[in-house]
Amino acid sequence: MVLKRVIPCLDVDAGRVVKGTNFVDIRDAGDPVELAERYDAEGADELVFLDITASHESRDTIVDLARRTADNVFIPFTIGGGIRTVDDAQAVLDAGADKVSVNSAALARPELLEELADVFGAQCVVIAIDAKRREPVVSSPPCDRPEWDVYTHGGRTPVEGRDAVEWAREATERGAGEVLLTSMDRDGTNDGYELELTRAVADAVTVPVIASGGAGEPRHLVDAVEQGNADAVLCASIFHYGRHTVSEAKQAMRQAGIPVRAAGSARA
Amino acid sequence: MSATRTSSGTAAGPLPDAQGVRISILDYGMGNLRSVEKALERVGARAEITPDAERAADADGVILPGVGAFPRAVTRVRELGQDELVRSRVAEGRPVLGICLGVQLLFDSSAENEGDAGLALMPGVVGPLEAGDHKIPHIGWSPVSWRHESGLTEGIPDETPFYFVHSFVPRPADEGDVLGTAAYGERFACAVERGALYGAQFHPEKSSAAGLRLLANFARICRGVE
Numbered sequence: 001m002v003l004k005r006v007i008p009c010l011d012v013d014a015g016r017v018v019k020g021t022n023f024v025d026i027r028d029a030g031d032p033v034e035l036a037e038r039y040d041a042e043g044a045d046e047l048v049f050l051d052i053t054a055s056h057e058s059r060d061t062i063v064d065l066a067r068r069t070a071d072n073v074f075i076p077f078t079i080g081g082g083i084r085t086v087d088d089a090q091a092v093l094d095a096g097a098d099k100v101s102v103n104s105a106a107l108a109r110p111e112l113l114e115e116l117a118d119v120f121g122a123q124c125v126v127i128a129i130d131a132k133r134r135e136p137v138v139s140s141p142p143c144d145r146p147e148w149d150v151y152t153h154g155g156r157t158p159v160e161g162r163d164a165v166e167w168a169r170e171a172t173e174r175g176a177g178e179v180l181l182t183s184m185d186r187d188g189t190n191d192g193y194e195l196e197l198t199r200a201v202a203d204a205v206t207v208p209v210i211a212s213g214g215a216g217e218p219r220h221l222v223d224a225v226e227q228g229n230a231d232a233v234l235c236a237s238i239f240h241y242g243r244h245t246v247s248e249a250k251q252a253m254r255q256a257g258i259p260v261r262a263a264g265s266a267r268a
Numbered sequence: 269m270s271a272t273r274t275s276s277g278t279a280a281g282p283l284p285d286a287q288g289v290r291i292s293i294l295d296y297g298m299g300n301l302r303s304v305e306k307a308l309e310r311v312g313a314r315a316e317i318t319p320d321a322e323r324a325a326d327a328d329g330v331i332l333p334g335v336g337a338f339p340r341a342v343t344r345v346r347e348l349g350q351d352e353l354v355r356s357r358v359a360e361g362r363p364v365l366g367i368c369l370g371v372q373l374l375f376d377s378s379a380e381n382e383g384d385a386g387l388a389l390m391p392g393v394v395g396p397l398e399a400g401d402h403k404i405p406h407i408g409w410s411p412v413s414w415r416h417e418s419g420l421t422e423g424i425p426d427e428t429p430f431y432f433v434h435s436f437v438p439r440p441a442d443e444g445d446v447l448g449t450a451a452y453g454e455r456f457a458c459a460v461e462r463g464a465l466y467g468a469q470f471h472p473e474k475s476s477a478a479g480l481r482l483l484a485n486f487a488r489i490c491r492g493v494e
Contacts, residue, residue: 001451002408003429040476045409071306075476076431096302098474123407123433177407206403261409261429 003259004225005045005232006249007210008239010035012081013052015061032065036073039239042246043263044075048101048180048234051081058082063095070096080128080180086115093120101126101180104152107159107167110174117175122207127176130155131164131197132184148197155184164197165204172205179205180234183213190216190237198228210234218244218252225258286487287312291331292324294353296344299335304367307473311484321353329490330357334369338378338394338436341369342386351387358389361464363490365420368434371460371467375438390462391441397434399453405435410450412458412470418447419489420459420466420482428478430470432458437469 011018016030036047051062066079079092080101089100106112106127116125131148148164168179181201183194193211202209208231211224215235224230238244247263254260291313293301301317308315324330334341345351354364366374375386378394397406409429414421437456440446448459458469472479
């Protein structure tokens with residue numbers, strides 16, 4: 001049995017967490033490593049850092065982030081943002097990250113996924129997909145299943161001719177070992193994950209799917225697993241703004257009969 | 269020591285008995301050993317990554333880590349004389365812990381690729397995980413069931429989850445060597461113990477508080493406290 005995972009996601013700009021947090025008892029809410037330690041102690045199963053640094057020094061900052069995290073946090077973590085080549089990935093993995101996630105770079109050049117999987121193994125490669133529901137064309141016949149477009153660059157640019165479910169299938173066939181699937185429609189709404197999208201992708205690929213975008217309360221995490229067939233749930237604001245703790249979220253999942261890891265087992 | 273090391277949110281701190289215990293992490297050029305080093309430091313041990321078998325000879329404990337393919341790993345370990353180091357330490361009853369590929373290397377042979385011979389310190393072979401309908405590799409947190417009491421698992425409840433990333437598993441010939449098992453398609457041995465020789469198929473350095481506790485326990489064993 002593999003337990004379902006709860007994964008806090010931290011957006012990092014120039015080495016600092018950019019989305020606020022109101023944890024009251026930590027010294028530096030902008031320090032990604034201190035927040036990461038906090039989430040580890042609360043029972044987070046993994047962490048994802050998304051680097052949004054726009055500058056050319058991006059790689060140095062993510063390598064430094066990976067090293068400082070690996071030195072202080074003893075759960076697996078993924079770094080995404082700014083990874084465009086095998087060398088970029090090598091630097092981050094050497095610094096102690098367990099996985100890298102790629103998005104725009106893989107859309108621009110899908111062979112990158114094969115290259116990364118060849119060198120590091122599929123278990124190190126996460127394909128991040130930002131998907132947005134396609135507006136139905138009024139003149140076309142009604143369609144049974146909704147469709148989603150793939151967006152790049154933080155959701156600003158739709159990719160011509162890319163269906164999200166098809167892209168997930170292709171990316172995993174090329175070598176991605178996991179899909180980090182974000183609903184652009186739900187992201188930031190607290191209305192819950194887009195379950196139809198999550199399920200469509202989870203049923204189309206043979207690798208784990210991480211649901212992302214829209215979590216506002218613990219019940220949403222349960223829904224993503226039960227109805228969306230997600231293997232893991234990514235959460236940002238629900239934890240960052242202190243509405244719920246990781247352990248509360250896991251408690252709700254456990255009560256729903258979903259196997260999850262308890263926080264702080266075997267405290268030394 | 270970084271400022272964050274003392275954070276109150278840290279799940280596991282140093283254990284007194286692990287303090288200052290010197291542990292050598294054998295480097296044979298495969299995989300990232302930094303997390304193992306830092307996890308040992310977190311529990312108070314003095315960790316050192318070294319390819320040098322002589323240097324590791326007088327350490328209190330030795331860890332044989334590893335990620336990657338068995339054939340290349342066993343070749344490198346032999347070239348560096350690390351196999352003889354581990355063999356002599358085990359013969360003297362001095363503790364050795366294999367992690368992930370490191371535990372697989374302790375067995376007689378592996379079916380991976382050509383079927384190379386291992387260090388033959390624990391009877392049995394390494395074979396592919398028979399995962400049935402489950403995906404390979406086995407990645408993620410799986411509960412571990414302990415077969416018997418051990419200094420290595422002290423304070424870690426039965427069915428505590430640990431973090432796994434692997435496609436192959438050791439199959440101990442001697443059931444008495446099995447310390448813990450996990451289920452993924454099949455129930456397999458994921459922790460072993462034979463005299464001073466210990467092994468974990470999972471990654472204690474990525475298993476949060478439970479993993480740190482296991483490493484602290486190993487350090488205590490190395491000091492001779494159980």
